[in-house]
Amino acid sequence: MTIPSIRKIAGAVMISGAMVALAACGTNVEQRAATGAIAGAVVAGPAGAVVGGAAGTAVSKATDD
Template sequence: MRSIVLTTALLALGLAACGHNVEQRAATGAAAGLVIAGPLGAAVGAGVGTVISKSNDKK
């Protein structure tokens, strides 16, 4: 289970940069996470997408 969550987080991190705003990045991360690990993966992916977006916006 731990490896699935880690894989989901890494995949979501890579895909979370896709998009132009917070909502698009969170949705992309959530979709990737959902495909890999179901509802838990969707939550992790959405969180990663939001964090990536906030860090990109500060630059």
């Protein structure tokens, strides 16, 4: 692996971690899903919004149970 490819992988990991952390913001399912969707949309566009919303919902379900 070259240094630029390692940097790209590290950047993607950090962005993914930030997206999951932002998906955990909020006090209920709707807020967490919305925060995750916004974070996902900023990072990866419409597909990221879907993934972020799903991550926010999953985090909410996991923490509420």
